[in-house]
Amino acid sequence: MGHQWHLSISDDLVKVDAIIKDALRSDRKELQEIYDYVTSSGGKRIRPAMCILAHRACGGSCGDDVLHTAAAFEIIHDATLIHDDINDKSEIRRGRKTIHEKYTVTKAVIMGDLMFAIGFKLMGPADRKIIDMVASTSTTMAESEFIQKEFEHKPIVTEKDYMSIIRGKTAMPILACARTGAFMAGADDDVINEISGFALDVGLAFQIVDDILDITGDRLSMGKTAGMDIAEGKPTLPVIYAISDTVLGPRIKEIFKEKEPSHEHLKEALELIRRTDAVERCRSKANDIVENAIPHLSFLKDSEYKDSLISLARYIVNRDR
Amino acid sequence: MGHQWHLSISDDLVKVDAIIKDALRSDRKELQEIYDYVTSSGGKRIRPAMCILAHRACGGSCGDDVLHTAAAFEIIHDATLIHDDINDKSEIRRGRKTIHEKYTVTKAVIMGDLMFAIGFKLMGPADRKIIDMVASTSTTMAESEFIQKEFEHKPIVTEKDYMSIIRGKTAMPILACARTGAFMAGADDDVINEISGFALDVGLAFQIVDDILDITGDRLSMGKTAGMDIAEGKPTLPVIYAISDTVLGPRIKEIFKEKEPSHEHLKEALELIRRTDAVERCRSKANDIVENAIPHLSFLKDSEYKDSLISLARYIVNRDR
Numbered sequence: 121m122g123h124q125w126h127l128s129i130s131d132d133l134v135k136v137d138a139i140i141k142d143a144l145r146s147d148r149k150e151l152q153e154i155y156d157y158v159t160s161s162g163g164k165r166i167r168p169a170m171c172i173l174a175h176r177a178c179g180g181s182c183g184d185d186v187l188h189t190a191a192a193f194e195i196i197h198d199a200t201l202i203h204d205d206i207n208d209k210s211e212i213r214r215g216r217k218t219i220h221e222k223y224t225v226t227k228a229v230i231m232g233d234l235m236f237a238i239g240f241k242l243m244g245p246a247d248r249k250i251i252d253m254v255a256s257t258s259t260t261m262a263e264s265e266f267i268q269k270e271f272e273h274k275p276i277v278t279e280k281d282y283m284s285i286i287r288g289k290t291a292m293p294i295l296a297c298a299r300t301g302a303f304m305a306g307a308d309d310d311v312i313n314e315i316s317g318f319a320l321d322v323g324l325a326f327q328i329v330d331d332i333l334d335i336t337g338d339r340l341s342m343g344k345t346a347g348m349d350i351a352e353g354k355p356t357l358p359v360i361y362a363i364s365d366t367v368l369g370p371r372i373k374e375i376f377k378e379k380e381p382s383h384e385h386l387k388e389a390l391e392l393i394r395r396t397d398a399v400e401r402c403r404s405k406a407n408d409i410v411e412n413a414i415p416h417l418s419f420l421k422d423s424e425y426k427d428s429l430i431s432l433a434r435y436i437v438n439r440d441r
Numbered sequence: 442m443g444h445q446w447h448l449s450i451s452d453d454l455v456k457v458d459a460i461i462k463d464a465l466r467s468d469r470k471e472l473q474e475i476y477d478y479v480t481s482s483g484g485k486r487i488r489p490a491m492c493i494l495a496h497r498a499c500g501g502s503c504g505d506d507v508l509h510t511a512a513a514f515e516i517i518h519d520a521t522l523i524h525d526d527i528n529d530k531s532e533i534r535r536g537r538k539t540i541h542e543k544y545t546v547t548k549a550v551i552m553g554d555l556m557f558a559i560g561f562k563l564m565g566p567a568d569r570k571i572i573d574m575v576a577s578t579s580t581t582m583a584e585s586e587f588i589q590k591e592f593e594h595k596p597i598v599t600e601k602d603y604m605s606i607i608r609g610k611t612a613m614p615i616l617a618c619a620r621t622g623a624f625m626a627g628a629d630d631d632v633i634n635e636i637s638g639f640a641l642d643v644g645l646a647f648q649i650v651d652d653i654l655d656i657t658g659d660r661l662s663m664g665k666t667a668g669m670d671i672a673e674g675k676p677t678l679p680v681i682y683a684i685s686d687t688v689l690g691p692r693i694k695e696i697f698k699e700k701e702p703s704h705e706h707l708k709e710a711l712e713l714i715r716r717t718d719a720v721e722r723c724r725s726k727a728n729d730i731v732e733n734a735i736p737h738l739s740f741l742k743d744s745e746y747k748d749s750l751i752s753l754a755r756y757i758v759n760r761d762r
Contacts, residue, residue: 148584148591151584200554207551229527244573244576255562259558261558262552
């Protein structure tokens with residue numbers, strides 16, 4: 121793809137992986153099995169990368185404290201995915217059974233709590249400001265998940281509602297990673313704020329693309345089922361745009377309102393959405409957001425890390441999984 | 442009951458309640474409704490009390506930071522109860538529907554995460570040592586819950602296994618409250634360790650009594666269903682003792698192994714357990730633990746707070762709800 125955003129920090133990311141593996145250890149056989157299952161899932165490591173790249177782009181030398189914090193972000197992210205999958209009734213993630221499918225809902229609830237606590241523990245020695253920010257971000261994230269649930273199967277969500285939900289759910293956590301990295305490099309407030317603005321936009325674009333992939337079915341390449349968001353009545357941007365289509369919209373809206381749509385209806389809705397310009401509009405929006413975000417980085421001196429931040433942003437828009 | 446342990450700190454506890462109410466606020470109608478539901482449930486506030494009493498008994502003057510930390514302990518505790526109730530399939534708590542029964546499992550998962558994060562946020566300005574300890578305690582707690590799940594319906598659990606599970610699940614979190622309170626009063630390490638030892642034992646006794654109440658049905662007075670632990674196959678101390686009864690044990694063991702025991706079998710098991718000396722042995726054990734814990738407090742100068750700590754410990758053994 122040409123987006124080699126991780127090359128400049130590949131040593132750091134290897135260390136982060138080792139820290140994660142080390143933090144997720146247990147003498148209990150089944151617990152260790154689940155930890156291994158989680159760590160071997162091949163996540164994209166976008167959050168630690170955002171933290172480390174922001175840090176290095178601000179001149180930081182990425183000491184142990186930064187690596188531990190970056191690892192903590194990934195573990196907390198994994199924890200939220202485990203709970204999200206329960207809540208979205210997702211059976212497959214990254215081509216494999218989700219934790220609750222493989223090990224029961226109960227164990228998945230506990231695993232999420234456990235990994236959330238491990239993440240905070242790993243972050244323990246960090247500055248109070250960081251812990252406070254991460255806790256606030258976690259609060260906002262959970263609130264946004266809650267609000268999203270309230271909107272399920274209700275085709276009344278506006279683009280503004282959607283943007284506000286994904287801001288809290290996805291963009292703020294990614295912002296927190298970048299902000300922390302820059303803060304730990306001792307960057308000035310101005311620089312920290314610009315990098316935060318960049319990361320927030322990248323986070324917004326990331327979620328829009330995620331929601332596109334649910335429609336285009338490209339996700340199948342990574343083993344997810346297409347159309348899950350429609351099945352769950354999750355009001356994503358492609359769905360919002362598609363429902364506004366004067367010709368095809370009404371039927372899409374009808375299916376979206378169904379609490380448990382049949383496989384046929386789901387297929388029909390996906391097909392109809394793909395025939396509107398919804399996906400194209402979303403792609404274009406995500407692209408605009410990212411391109412408009414890049415100037416935020418003009419505060420930074422040129423470096424391979426700055427280049428990587430830009431590549432990472434563009435990779436996020438162009439990815440197909 | 443004569444156990445007026447809360448009188449010496451009733452002003453502090455009123456302030457803690459106000460902090461909790463203030464931390465659990467939202468513009469979203471349903472979110473606020475759930476917060477109100479949680480805060481009006483009439484919890485016993487044992488964790489904040491333990492924190493404040495330990496603090497004041499060590500000569501602390503209970504400033505805002507201590508009150509906020511005490512409130513954080515209660516919120517984190519409430520968060521774990523919400524998730525525990527999902528995992529134990531409990532329908533009733535404190536005489537009312539549990540969160541997942543009233544608002545769906547999904548919302549209960551999110552609410553637990555949200556309140557956990559709010560607790561950590563409230564603790565944000567605290568010393569790193571405290572945050573680290575609370576995070577470690579949360580880890581241990583979740584691990585213990587996990588181990589307990591592995592033992593479900595398996596009548597092979599020993600008293601030692603049980604004590605190790607409740608140590609992580611209940612006693613360590615109560616220890617963390619006391620330790621934090623003493624630490625924030627600037628107490629010497631020796632004193633902090635003695636108070637921690639006391640609180641750990643009180644926590645162990647607390648859980649043993651909780652498990653007795655599930656058998657004796659006294660819990661009905663607070664609206665819980667008796668026998669839930671047997672239904673869930675949770676290996677509690679009264680069950681372990683009862684199964685070891687040479688005459689009645691084998692039948693109790695049989696029912697305990699059933700994945701979904703009928704109402705009749707449940708009633709039969711409860712009746713049989715009550716006819717063994719299991720409850721009496723547990724009561725006596727809890728009592729011994731608490732009485733042996735009290736000498737830990739001899740390090741402390743006499744004060745009404747020290748007296749309250751002792752009353753709190755004895756209240757915990759003698760409570761019927």
